[in-house]
Amino acid sequence: xxxxxxxxxxxxxSYLTRIGNQSAGTLxxxxxxxxxxxxxxxxxxxxxxxxxxxxxxxxFSNDFAQWVLADTNRNDLAEQLAALDIRDYVxxxxxxxxxxxxxxxxxxAFPHFAEQSALERFYFCESVEVTAPLGRSARTxxxxxxxxxxxxxxxxxxxxxxxxxxxxxxxxxxxxxxAGGLGLASLAENINHIDIYTNTLDSAxxxxxxxxxxxxxxx
Amino acid sequence: xxxALTLTRIPLDDYAGLRGAGEIEELRALAKPLRGxxxxxxxxxxxxxxxxxxxxxxxxxxxxxxxxxxxxxxTGGEDFFDVTKSxxxxxxxxxxxxxLRDFEIFLAYTERNRAALPLDSEFVVIHDxxxxxxxxxxxxxxxxxxxxxxxxxxxxxxxxxxxLEKFVSRYDGAMFSSPEFSRQLPIPQYLFYPAIDxxxxxxxxxxxxxxxxxxxRFRIDPMRPILTQISRFDRLKDPVGVIRAYRIVKRYxxxxxxxxxxxxxxxxEGAIVLKExxxxxxxxxxxxxxxxxxxxxxxxxxxxxxxxxxxxxxxREGFGLTVSEALWKKKPVVASAVGGIPIQIIHKHTGLLAxxxxxxxxxxxxxxxxxxxxxxxxxxxxxxxxxxxxxxQKLKRYLTLFLTLARRS
Numbered sequence: 001x002x003x004x005x006x007x008x009x010x011x012x013x014s015y016l017t018r019i020g021n022q023s024a025g026t027l028x029x030x031x032x033x034x035x036x037x038x039x040x041x042x043x044x045x046x047x048x049x050x051x052x053x054x055x056x057x058x059x060f061s062n063d064f065a066q067w068v069l070a071d072t073n074r075n076d077l078a079e080q081l082a083a084l085d086i087r088d089y090v091x092x093x094x095x096x097x098x099x100x101x102x103x104x105x106x107x108x109a110f111p112h113f114a115e116q117s118a119l120e121r122f123y124f125c126e127s128v129e130v131t132a133p134l135g136r137s138a139r140t141x142x143x144x145x146x147x148x149x150x151x152x153x154x155x156x157x158x159x160x161x162x163x164x165x166x167x168x169x170x171x172x173x174x175x176x177x178x179a180g181g182l183g184l185a186s187l188a189e190n191i192n193h194i195d196i197y198t199n200t201l202d203s204a205x206x207x208x209x210x211x212x213x214x215x216x217x218x219x
Numbered sequence: 220x221x222x223a224l225t226l227t228r229i230p231l232d233d234y235a236g237l238r239g240a241g242e243i244e245e246l247r248a249l250a251k252p253l254r255g256x257x258x259x260x261x262x263x264x265x266x267x268x269x270x271x272x273x274x275x276x277x278x279x280x281x282x283x284x285x286x287x288x289x290x291x292x293x294t295g296g297e298d299f300f301d302v303t304k305s306x307x308x309x310x311x312x313x314x315x316x317x318x319l320r321d322f323e324i325f326l327a328y329t330e331r332n333r334a335a336l337p338l339d340s341e342f343v344v345i346h347d348x349x350x351x352x353x354x355x356x357x358x359x360x361x362x363x364x365x366x367x368x369x370x371x372x373x374x375x376x377x378x379x380x381x382x383l384e385k386f387v388s389r390y391d392g393a394m395f396s397s398p399e400f401s402r403q404l405p406i407p408q409y410l411f412y413p414a415i416d417x418x419x420x421x422x423x424x425x426x427x428x429x430x431x432x433x434x435x436r437f438r439i440d441p442m443r444p445i446l447t448q449i450s451r452f453d454r455l456k457d458p459v460g461v462i463r464a465y466r467i468v469k470r471y472x473x474x475x476x477x478x479x480x481x482x483x484x485x486x487x488e489g490a491i492v493l494k495e496x497x498x499x500x501x502x503x504x505x506x507x508x509x510x511x512x513x514x515x516x517x518x519x520x521x522x523x524x525x526x527x528x529x530x531x532x533x534x535r536e537g538f539g540l541t542v543s544e545a546l547w548k549k550k551p552v553v554a555s556a557v558g559g560i561p562i563q564i565i566h567k568h569t570g571l572l573a574x575x576x577x578x579x580x581x582x583x584x585x586x587x588x589x590x591x592x593x594x595x596x597x598x599x600x601x602x603x604x605x606x607x608x609x610x611x612q613k614l615k616r617y618l619t620l621f622l623t624l625a626r627r628s
Contacts, residue, residue, distance in 0.1 A: 012245045014619040017410035019398045055602035056568050070566040119574065120556055123398030125410060130622045132248040152241035153606070200602075 004181040007137040008173075010147045012155035013129060013162070015048055020124040027072060027114045030064070031103045033124050039092040040126035046095060047086055047165070048127045051157035054201040061197065062086075064099060064122075071118040077106045086161070087196065090168045131158070141182060141219070145212045148174070153201045160204065161196055174208065187215045228279040229418050234611050237417055242611065249618040250284035257287040258621065259340035263303065263349035265292045269413060269540065270346050270369060276416045276610050281617070291336050293350045299328040303349045306383075310348065311535070312374030322382055329353060342621050345390075352386045363624040366390045367411060371400045371537055371558055391624060396538045397559045409620065412562065413538045414613035415547060415604070421516035422547055425524060433521035437477070437509055444474040444587060447526040449519055449544075451480040452492040452510075455535045457555075460576050462499045462506065464532065467580035469505070472587050479509040479522055524548050528586055528593065532579050536560055543608045546570065546600030551593035553582040563608065569600040 020041055024030040034042075045063035053060055060066060061082035069078035080102050089095040107114035134155065138144035148156070159173040167176060175188035190211050194204050235243045258281070262270045274290050281288040295303070302321045309315035329352040338356045343364045345351060357364055366387050372380065372395070380402070387393060388404055394411035395401045401408045415422055434441050446465060450456040458478050465476040478496060481489075493508065500506040511518055523529060529545035529552045536558030543563055545552050552570035554560045564570035571582040586593040606612070 012248055014245075014249055014615055014622075016616065016619045016623055019395065019401045019408040019410055021403070023398070052606055053565070053568075053603070055606065056565070056599060060565070060568055066565065070572070120561060121399070125398060128409075128619075128623050130249070130619050130626075132245075132251065134244065134248050150241050150244070152239065152245040154245060155241065 003139040006177075006181055007139045008144055008147070008177045008181065010134045010136045010138070010151060010155060011131050011158060012134055012152055013131050013158040014154060015044075016128040016130070017044065018126045018128050020126055022124040024122040024124075025118055026116060027068070027074070027077070027103060027107055030068075030122060031100060031107055033122070034064075034096065034100050034103060037124045038126050039096075040128070041124045042092045042096050042099070043162075043165070044125050044127040046084075046099075047162050050086065050196065051154070051161060051201070054153070054157070054196075054199075057198050057200060064103075067118070067120075067122045071120045071122070072113075072116065074106070074113060077102065080106075085197070087164065087170065090164050090170060092165065141184075141212060141216055144174075144177075144182075145209060145216070148205065148212075149209060151205075156201050156205055160201075160208075184215060187211060226279045227275055227419075229276070229416075231280055231283045231611075233418060234609075238605070238609070238611055246611065246615055246618065247284060249615065249622065250281075250286060253618065253621055253625075254285045255287065256342070256621075257289070257340035258342045258344070259289045259291060259338065260344045260346065261291045261293060261336065261338075261350045261353065262346035263293045263295070263300075273414060273610070273613065274346075276419070277614060277617075280610065280614050284614075284618075287340070289337070289340060293328075293332050293353075294335070295328045295332075295349070298324050299349075306348050306379050307370065309376035309379045310370050310372055310383075312371075312376070315376050315379065317376070317378040317382070326352060329355070342624065344617075348383055351383055354386050354389050357389075363621075363628065364390045365392045365394065365620065365624070367394045368400070369396060369413070369537060371397070371535065372402055373399050375402075391627075392620070394620075397562060399558070411616055411620075412559075412608055412613070413540050413543075414608050414610045415540060415543050416610045417547060419516065421520050422544060423520070425517070425520055429517070430521045430525050433518055434525055437507055437522075439475060439477060439507060439525070441525065444472060444527040445477060445525055446474055446528050446530055446583060447477040447479065447522055448530040448532065449479050449523060449541045450531070450533070452478075452489045452496060452508075453480075454488075454492055455533060456480075457532045457534050458492065458496045458508075459499045460534075460579070461530055461532045462496065463576045464530070464579040464583065465506070467577065468583045468587070471584055474527070474587070475505040475507070476503075477507045477509065477522060477526070479507075479511055479519070481511055481513045481515075519544075520548075523550060526550055528553060528583055530579065530583070531555065531560060532573070532576075533557055533560070539563065540608075542570075543604050546597070547604045549594075549597035549601045551586050551596045552600060553579055553586065555579075563603070564600075565603065568596070569603045570596050 022033045024033045049063045065078045065081035138147050163173040175192040178184045179188035278288050278290050302324050333356045341362050346367045392407045394409045448461050496508050529550045531554035538559035556572040566572045573579040
């Protein structure tokens with residue numbers, strides 16, 4: 001089994017939720033909040049919420065879509081917001097632009113719905129991130145597989161989902177290292193194609209491990 | 220410790236079976252930079268109440284991570300606890316006319332405790348209003364102080380909050396159970412959830428024989444659907460509303476209703492509410508209003524596990540941990556969208572929310588008609604609790620807070 005010079009270091013992450021000072025009781029207020037909230041708030045309600053609600057594989061995508069559905073009863077807008085795929089974004093600014101565009105277009109097209117009071121208010125929060133090294137690293141595919149198998153949900157989420165914002169690339173830590181470190185570009189690509197919306201973190205990890213096992217059998 | 224505290228010790232590794240070994244390894248990794256550092260938790264009671272119950276479990280787990288964790292209990296006379304009980308109710312929105320004497324009593328006991336408690340740890344966590352003024356003991360620029368508020372402050376009495384705010388705004392941060400409960404403060408405010416212990420008597424797995432015995436003891440038919448609300452007999456839990464919802468459901472389904480809660484005999488208001496419940500029940504043989512002892516974890520556990528649907532039709536709620544308890548047992552839950560309940564019940568994903576008697580009845584009928592959907596909600600609810608509301612997650616949240624505070628300084 002090939003070993004590489006640059007090891008993959010496994011890390012875990014934990015988030016503290018900070019309560020912001022903005023809230024929304026109508027779609028118009030949601031738009032204002034989206035325009036002015038911090039990047040950490042957009043991250044919290046999209047990327048981070050996907051990690052903490054990974055077990056919901058049908059119809060749950062982000063907090064904004066869920067609030068629009070459950071508290072304003074606007075299924076059409078909720079569907080559009082839910083359809084935003086965070087894998088398409090390598091910056092929060094781009095994600096914010098699309099969120100604002102969708103809510104803004106809806107408010108313009110349906111001004112009477114834009115001012116209707118929601119059942120419950122939406123509170124903007126933000127994530128404060130703390131990372132910790134797990135003291136485990138991999139230089140071979142076997143070590144890499146073992147490390148992934150032992151990761152917590154948060155650690156797996158950190159490397160597989162939120163990593164694209166750090167890398168500023170439409171990939172994840174695992175694929176990035178497999179392609180760049182071990183030269184396994186095809187395996188890296190297959191892993192990057194695992195659907196994080198229709199899989200739980202556990203089932204995504206299971207698929208990823210099966211792809212690695214297939215690669216190991218080739219060796 | 221200022222009072223003799225008997226802590227319940229369950230080894231951290233015992234949680235690996237439920238959460239996975241990776242999750243426990245993660246706790247150890249997060250705790251590593253905090254090893255040997257001192258943490259002090261201060262509340263106002265050693266026994267009884269949700270805070271004491273959580274600290275009882277949390278402190279031994281933290282000690283296993285080599286943190287110097289101290290739990291101190293503030294002491295006070297009857298006059299002090301009369302005042303703080305009034306403050307508590309006033310902060311929840313009950314009418315109250317604060318007197319200068321009340322504030323003097325509060326500050327006098329704070330001063331006495333300030334002299335008796337060490338208050339020298341690197342991280343000091345003060346729970347709820349009773350010990351909030353201990354912040355006066357903080358030495359300039361030394362340690363980190365945070366205030367954990369378990370109360371819904373969204374309708375707080377102005378005079379009481381104005382008095383407390385002077386102290387709270389001097390902390391390094393405040394933690395609330397829901398964003399809705401937070402206040403405009405000059406300090407960072409964080410979201411902190413209460414938690415359940417999956418290995419406690421209230422939540423551990425039970426033998427089917429024991430559940431059957433409990434049902435037999437309370438004359439509940441295991442063969443027909445059982446709708447259950449577990450809560451003390453309190454108007455804010457709306458037990459009469461639950462009966463009205465049950466009556467609507469009863470037109471379509473041959474079901475039973477169980478209203479079970481702590482004893483009303485030592486609570487004058489509870490006894491009155493229980494009478495109202497019995498009057499509303501009107502001798503319906505399928506309604507069981509059960510007065511449980513103040514501490515009856517195994518009975519609560521059995522009743523929740525035997526339920527077809529669990530209801531929490533509160534009019535106001537702090538967090539409502541009975542919802543998490545039911546979800547942990549994979550029960551479909553129909554609950555009011557108040558307080559911390561919507562954090563636990565993500566509508567149509569981990570349960571169903573309702574806003575009225577009729578809405579509650581409709582959601583129950585829907586779930587009785589669609590057991591496959593009910594089962595799915597229960598399964599998702601279990602996962603939601605596993606991910607967010609277990610004691611190990613609470614410990615992780617505290618570690619993250621301490622690391623954040625340390626980083627900030």
